[in-house]
Amino acid sequence: MNLGAIITSRLGALFATIFILQVSVVPHFRLGGYVIDLPLILVVLVGLHLSPQNGSLTGFLVGLMVDLALETPFGMTALTFSLIGFAAGSTSPHVAERNVITRALTVALLGATATALFAGFGVLIGLEYVSRRELGDIALVTAVAAIPIATLLSPVVRWSLALRSFPITADQ
Amino acid sequence: MVLRRSTTRRSRSSRFRLALLVLTSIVLITLDVRTEGGAIDTARSAVLDALGPLRSNSTRLFEPVGGAWEAVTSYDDLEAQNALLRAKIAELQSSVLEVGEIERERKSLLALLGARDRVAQVGRRTARVIDAPISNYQRTLELDKGSRDGIAVGMPVETGAGVIGRISNVSITRSQVELLTDPNFDVGVRMVRSGDDGIASGRGHNRELEVSFIELDTVVIPGETVVSSGFQGSTFPEGLLIGTVVDVVPNAVQGTQRITIHPAADLDRLRWVQVLLFYPDAPEPVIVDRIPEDEIEDVESEGSAP
Numbered sequence: 001m002n003l004g005a006i007i008t009s010r011l012g013a014l015f016a017t018i019f020i021l022q023v024s025v026v027p028h029f030r031l032g033g034y035v036i037d038l039p040l041i042l043v044v045l046v047g048l049h050l051s052p053q054n055g056s057l058t059g060f061l062v063g064l065m066v067d068l069a070l071e072t073p074f075g076m077t078a079l080t081f082s083l084i085g086f087a088a089g090s091t092s093p094h095v096a097e098r099n100v101i102t103r104a105l106t107v108a109l110l111g112a113t114a115t116a117l118f119a120g121f122g123v124l125i126g127l128e129y130v131s132r133r134e135l136g137d138i139a140l141v142t143a144v145a146a147i148p149i150a151t152l153l154s155p156v157v158r159w160s161l162a163l164r165s166f167p168i169t170a171d172q
Numbered sequence: 173m174v175l176r177r178s179t180t181r182r183s184r185s186s187r188f189r190l191a192l193l194v195l196t197s198i199v200l201i202t203l204d205v206r207t208e209g210g211a212i213d214t215a216r217s218a219v220l221d222a223l224g225p226l227r228s229n230s231t232r233l234f235e236p237v238g239g240a241w242e243a244v245t246s247y248d249d250l251e252a253q254n255a256l257l258r259a260k261i262a263e264l265q266s267s268v269l270e271v272g273e274i275e276r277e278r279k280s281l282l283a284l285l286g287a288r289d290r291v292a293q294v295g296r297r298t299a300r301v302i303d304a305p306i307s308n309y310q311r312t313l314e315l316d317k318g319s320r321d322g323i324a325v326g327m328p329v330e331t332g333a334g335v336i337g338r339i340s341n342v343s344i345t346r347s348q349v350e351l352l353t354d355p356n357f358d359v360g361v362r363m364v365r366s367g368d369d370g371i372a373s374g375r376g377h378n379r380e381l382e383v384s385f386i387e388l389d390t391v392v393i394p395g396e397t398v399v400s401s402g403f404q405g406s407t408f409p410e411g412l413l414i415g416t417v418v419d420v421v422p423n424a425v426q427g428t429q430r431i432t433i434h435p436a437a438d439l440d441r442l443r444w445v446q447v448l449l450f451y452p453d454a455p456e457p458v459i460v461d462r463i464p465e466d467e468i469e470d471v472e473s474e475g476s477a478p
Contacts, residue, residue, distance in 0.1 A: 023223055023306050024230035028238030034308050053186035060193045068219045071312045071340060071348060074212045075200030082193040086186070118309060125205065127355045129309040130376055138308045 003162060010160040011046065015062050018042050023069050034138050036145040037111070039066050043081050044110045045150050045157050047088025048103060059085025072129070076121055084114040100151055107150040112139035217343040220314070224346040228302040228316060294409055295449035297321055299347070301442045311354035311374065313337075313442060318345040326407035328400075328448045334413035334436030335359075335400070336445060347447070351439055352414070353379060360401040361414055363431075366390045369401045372414060372433060380418060383431040390429065392420045398433050409450050 022038045029036075043062050047055035063078030070077065088110055115138050122129045130138065204212050299315035317323055319342045327339045329349045337357065340350035350357055357374035361383060370385040386392060396417040402410025419432040 020226070024226050025234055027303060027306050028231070028234040029241050030238075035306060037307070051186065052183075053189045056186070056190045056193055060197070063197075068216055069223065070307050071310050071350065072307070073201045074204035074216075075197040078200065079194060079197035082190065082197065086190045089186075115308075122309065122355075125201065128376055129311075129355060131379060134308075134376070 007160065007162055010162075011058070014156065014160050015039070015042065015065070019062075019065055019069075022066075031141045031145055032137060034141040036149070037115070037142055038149065040081065040084070040111055040114050040142070041107060041146045041149050042153060042157070043085050044088045044107045044114070044146075045103075045153055046161070047085040048091065048106065049157065049161050049163060050085075050089050052086045052089035055085035055087075055089025056082040057085070059083070059088075072122070073125065073127070076118065079121060080114050080118045083117060084110055087113070100154060103154065104147045104150040108143035108146040111146040112143040115139045115142050213341065216341060220341060220346045220348065221318075221343040224302070224314075224316075224343070227314065231303050295322075296446045297323060297449055298444060298446055299323075300444055302346075311337075311351040311357075311376075312340060313349045313351065313445075315347045315349060315445065315447070316345075317447065318343050318347050320344050322449050323347045323447050324451075327450055328408045328412060329445050330412065330448065331437045331442065331445055333438065334415065335408075336435075336437045336439055336442065338407060339447065349445070352381060352435055353439060359408055359414065360403045360406050361398050361433075362401040362410075363390065363392055363417075364397040364399060366392065369403070370431070372398065380432045380434050381415060383433055384428060386429045386431055388422055388424070388427050388429060392417055392429060392431055394418055394420065407450065409448070412448075 018038050026038055027035055039062050043059045046058055050058065059081030060078050063081035064075075066077045066081075067074045088106075091106060091110075116135060119130055119135050119138075200212075203210070297317055299317040299321075301313050302316045303314045305312055313336075315323075315329075323339055323342055325339050325342055328335055329337050329339060335352060337349045337351040337354070338359075339347050341348040352359070352372075352374055353376060354374045355376055358371050360369060361372040362369050363383075363386065368386055368390045370383040372381045372383045375382055383398065394417050398414045398417060400406070400408040400410060400412040400414060402408060413436045415433040415435045417431055418434045421430045421432075423430055
């Protein structure tokens, strides 16, 4: 099995596990009454290590999988995730190999942006899912939850992508 | 120079691919919104069936832990909710006698008119809520009953207090309920005092419903009861309790009033609900469905739990 196939199968298994956790466990552990979006956090985290086009493709495929379990119009999550995967891929050279805190904060920022994007697409097609205040709360919850989750998932993502860790020194 | 050209080409290529993905997503959204009962619905039903056992088992397993987690993370909210519920109980206790009197009056009037109480004769299927929404943008609940129990898309779902929504998706063993606060939800309603009909639409989580098409000259007062109108072909029978009026704003330009109503049923922490086996085209009301004895025991034990 070549490296590409290994990475694809590892990523597939990782996203499938996160999807199962999202539909079965996460809804029981809400933060401030809101559900934490694990697939979104993972798409951003993985996207940081990929090129923009691979980031958007990963986001699109994961979004389709999530859409199958939701009642919102099919394709809305795929649209949001592909855009946010592209954004994560575009920022990758700057932050992916920086320290864990920078990476977690970037995931938090992009995660909050994605929640606003999703709600915005809903409004565009005439479906106002949440009020502005709720949208702010959801974005905040996503951002707050993203920091520890991204920190915890980082080693797993690096293993999935077969990345080797190396310290970044001051002279680099 | 060569490196810059290569980078520009790669950037163009990735933007082109993104545009393709965006376009595909928009096509899928349009297909889903415009069509009903297509391949997408079939795929979703299959996923619902496949995940059903996992979700119901995880609910059994994690619900107590989740409850403790919620108590820790939302303690202030729970305290405020507790105070509100105490006030509500006091209010309800005073109105129970009044409601009983109104119900007796309604039954005697129906008997006098020789009319049949259609809502009371519609079959009901008791179902357990097996899981809460998995997304912040979703206003649905999942039930442990599906098409093999006679449940079909569009059927109204209620608790003892009033309507909570309608069946939006059915698989063989599971079904999903679209809550009446969902922006997709709308139902024909009747203002009980005036008898005027309008359309009630969901406005989102924790938000009231909005009734449109009520004319300016109709007198509507806060506290007025709103029930389903049961227009011909509607998936809701006439007379189901939807909510009460909380606000009325006249719109002189459109010649109508914007009426806000509060749902009668509490949409939080639902455990057991009833699906009305209502078939709009059925000539006669469907025979009342018996609830299995073990389920009655479950409901009773659920109700008696502290």
